[in-house]
Amino acid sequence: MKFSPEITAKPTKGFAEGVAERRKAGKEIYSFGLGEPDFKTPDYVIEAMMEAIEKGKIHYSDAQGIIELRTCIAKSATNEYGVKYEPNEIAVTPGIKSAAYSSLAAILEPGDKVALCTPCYVAYPAMIKCAEPDAEIITIDLNKDYSFNMERLEEVVTSGVKCLIVNSPNNPTGAMFTREEVERIVDVCAEHGVYILSDEVYDKIVFHGEKHVSFAEYEKIKDHLIIANGFSKSHAMTGWRLGYAIAPADICKKIAMLQFNTNTNVATFIQWAGCSIFEHEWDHIAEYTKILEERMAYFHEKINAIPKLSGILPKGGFFYCVNIEETGMTSNDFCAELVKQTGIATTPGIAFGKEWDGYVRFSLAVPLERIENGIALIEEFMKNNF
Ligand SMILES: Cc1ncc(COP(=O)(O)O)c(C=O)c1O
Numbered sequence: 001m002k003f004s005p006e007i008t009a010k011p012t013k014g015f016a017e018g019v020a021e022r023r024k025a026g027k028e029i030y031s032f033g034l035g036e037p038d039f040k041t042p043d044y045v046i047e048a049m050m051e052a053i054e055k056g057k058i059h060y061s062d063a064q065g066i067i068e069l070r071t072c073i074a075k076s077a078t079n080e081y082g083v084k085y086e087p088n089e090i091a092v093t094p095g096i097k098s099a100a101y102s103s104l105a106a107i108l109e110p111g112d113k114v115a116l117c118t119p120c121y122v123a124y125p126a127m128i129k130c131a132e133p134d135a136e137i138i139t140i141d142l143n144k145d146y147s148f149n150m151e152r153l154e155e156v157v158t159s160g161v162k163c164l165i166v167n168s169p170n171n172p173t174g175a176m177f178t179r180e181e182v183e184r185i186v187d188v189c190a191e192h193g194v195y196i197l198s199d200e201v202y203d204k205i206v207f208h209g210e211k212h213v214s215f216a217e218y219e220k221i222k223d224h225l226i227i228a229n230g231f232s233k234s235h236a237m238t239g240w241r242l243g244y245a246i247a248p249a250d251i252c253k254k255i256a257m258l259q260f261n262t263n264t265n266v267a268t269f270i271q272w273a274g275c276s277i278f279e280h281e282w283d284h285i286a287e288y289t290k291i292l293e294e295r296m297a298y299f300h301e302k303i304n305a306i307p308k309l310s311g312i313l314p315k316g317g318f319f320y321c322v323n324i325e326e327t328g329m330t331s332n333d334f335c336a337e338l339v340k341q342t343g344i345a346t347t348p349g350i351a352f353g354k355e356w357d358g359y360v361r362f363s364l365a366v367p368l369e370r371i372e373n374g375i376a377l378i379e380e381f382m383k384n385n386f
Pocket of ligand 1: 096167
């Protein structure tokens with residue numbers, strides 16, 4: 001396969017070197033980089049997995065996923081979105097990334113154009129190129145207030161785009177589409193026959209009593225809609241690798257074909273453990289979201305009180321983007337200097353899109369005391385350097 005430059009294990013090279021140097025010198029790192037929940041997988045999921053192993057659920061499964069789990073996901077989607085979904089419209093995948101990647105592989109052909117809403121999750125450009133090395137990536141940047149640039153979408157759909165990739169609540173900004181934005185995107189894409197690949201991994205981690213609006217609520221786009229989701233963030237299961245695509249049956253069949261010929265299936269007992277998620281309330285998410293909301297509010301207030309730094313309060317997810325434009329530094333240089341002087345490891349905005357070099361992403365999936373320490377160090381860093 002052609003390995004295009006987008007396919008890299010380290011989209012943030014310069015900054016990663018700074019972290020390595022500090023580690024080597026035995027100095028502390030305060031990581032605000034990782035997007036992993038700081039709570040544990042619920043016990044009932046662990047127990048269900050152990051039980052599945054004991055019951056011998058250790059053999060190959062259907063490449064599209066066990067029917068029991070696909071039925072749970074289809075029922076839950078039907079209830080949540082008010083649009084009927086069947087188990088053959090679900091494909092179980094090893095994580096959300098895999099759901100997105102294999103859906104792209106199922107629909108893309110050489111020369112196809114893919115519109116990417118940026119700033120975006122770092123893996124999207126690479127997964128587009130893994131799915132179809134000769135695909136062309138066209139970006140649609142969010143406006144500076146994080147609203148969606150509808151004019152740009154209208155411009156790109158008329159240039160023959162096959163698929164639009166969106167992610168709301170968004171990594172890295174925490175921005176969330178309004179219902180009006182979702183509806184207009186649905187209308188434009190339905191009118192031009194454009195697929196929407198909507199990564200809704202943070203759909204349950206939403207703040208201020210707002211509600212996430214799923215693209216799956218709109219029947220008119222159903223035959224051109226792929227939802228990528230899973231349990232990595234909602235149930236602290238990043239290492240379990242359990243996700244799924246909700247998509248038209250023919251796309252799910254192709255995903256199954258891809259899986260059958262590569263990784264065969266998601267570990268069978270992990271799929272069975274996944275069924276237990278639908279037999280329990282998801283109360284822990286409300287508690288965790290409240291904690292995250294408090295961290296966001298604290299961080300937002302403190303960052304905006306520091307001269308030359310600013311940010312917009314996220315509506316969901318784990319991340320906060322700090323605007324560093326007034327420092328005059330590139331995001332790579334800012335992050336490298338920040339980690340060198342303070343040990344705070346963050347992610348440079350350039351990793352999320354070339355127009356986002358004036359930003360630095362902080363993951364707030366870390367305890368509040370850590371965030372308080374971090375803020376004190378950032379205040380000192382800014383005083384010393386600007
Ligand atoms: C938007 C987005 N999609 C997908 C993923 C990866 O999910 P998974 O670990 O289930 O592949 C992440 C992880 O940070 C993410 O932020």
